[in-house]
Amino acid sequence: MALLPDITAFYGAGDEAARLTSGRTIGTVELVRTQELLRAHLPPSPASVLDVGGGPGVHARWLTESGYQVLVVDPVQEHVRQARHQGLAAFVGDARQLDQADVSFDAVLMLGPLYHLPDGAGRSRAWREAHRVVKPGGLVAAAALNRYAKLLELGSPTALDIATTGLRVRRDGPTTYYHAPSELCAEARQAGFDEPTVYGLHGPAYEALRAEERRTGTKDLGARALETALAAARFADSHPELVVSSLHLLAVVRRPCTP
Template structure:
C-alpha cells in the first residue's frame, strides 16, 4: 500500500486552532456559506444520494446536507475537524487526504472539495485531487470544488486597511502575482495556500477527466462593502444581497471579484 500524501505541518497547525467551525457561521462568512448552499442545491441529486465531503472541516456543510436527507461521509486531515464532524447526526467522519481518498471507485453520487484546492499550490496536486474525486464518484455524478480567487487576499487586506502596513503590502503583492500564499511568520493572516485565477480551473477539471458545467462567484462585490454584516442580519436586506450576488454569479468579467468560486463538473 502506498504512503498517503502528507499535509504541510503549518496547514494542520492553522486549522488546529479551531477557527474554521465558526468562520462560516457568523459575520461576513455567512454570505459565502449561504451562497454555497444555493449553488449546491441547484445541482445536487435528490436525497438520499451519497455525498463525500472531502476536506469538509468541522462539518459546516455536511451538517445541512445530512439534515436535507443526504448520506454524508466526510474526510479531513485535521484531527480536530474529524472529531467535530463525527459528532454530527447523519455524518460519518474519518481521516484522509484529497489526493488519495479512502473511498471505493464509483461509490458516491456527489464529491465535494470545498477546501482542499485552497492548500495545494502545485497544479499536479490539484489535478490529482480532482482525479480522485472523479474516481470516487459514479459515472454522471457531480463534483464541485471551491477555490479562493487570485485577488481575494489583495481585496481583503485593502478592505481591512492592512495593506498600508509595509510587510503585509509586500506579501500581498507577491501572492497576487502568482497565487502562491506562503505561511509567513507569527503575524501571518493565513497559511500556505493557492489563490486561483478562475480561468485556469476548468482546465484542471478537464485534465482530471471531468466535464466542466459551470462556475459561480459566491460573494460578488458585497463582501467588500462596509455594511454587509449588518445587511445580513436584516432579513429583507439579506435577501437583496443574495439576489444581487446571484444575478452576477456567472458573469465572466466579474468572476474574480468574489472571494471564493465554486466550479461544478461531472464525470462523463
C-alpha cells in the first residue's frame, strides 16, 4: 500500500522530531501532554508497545528510557533510519497492513497515521490492524486532528472547508485529514474497541499560542505561556465539551477482554 506522494516527500525531506523537541511552545505542549496522558493510561513497564507511524522515535525514545519494550513501525525510510540511529528497534511498515502477529502487544500507539489517511477505508483498516495486534484488554492511543478547531483561527481561508469536509490539500505540506470528535469515536467502535475517551492535547489555548507567535515573531513564548496552556488543557480533560477547541485529539481505547 502506497502513501500519497506528497506525504512521502514531505516527511522524507523534513525534520519531524524538531516539531516536538525544538523548544517551540506549541510543540512542547503537545509533547508534554502526550507523555502525561500515555503515562496515565499505559500498563506498567516493561509492557510491549507498538508505535505505529512513530516517525523518528520521539515517543519511542522516552518510553524505552522508561523501561517499555518499544517497536517503531513507520512508512518513511528516513524516519526508520533516524529511529535506529538512536538505538531503537524500527522497521518500515504501513498502519493499514502490519506485519506483526495477532495479540502480540500490550499497547499500540497510532500518533500519526490517521490524519494522513484521507479515505475512510484506509483509516478503518488501520483501526482494525491495531485491534488485531493488541492483546485483549490492551490499550490503543490514536491521535487525530480536529476539524472544528480551525474555525478559531481568524482569517483562515480554509477553515470552513476543513470543518465541512475534513480534508486539507496544501502546496506546502502533505494532504491532511481532520476528524470530527464523534467520527473518531465511531471509527474506534466500528473496529471493535470499547467506548473511547477523547482528550484535547493542545487544549483551548492552541490558536491563542499561534496568534502570539505571529504577533511576537517568536516560537518560544516563555514559561508563563507554556504553563498557562498546559493548565487550560488539563482543565479541559474534565470538561468533554471543550474538546472541540483543541486542534490535536487523542483517543484512548481498549480492546475488550472478551469477544
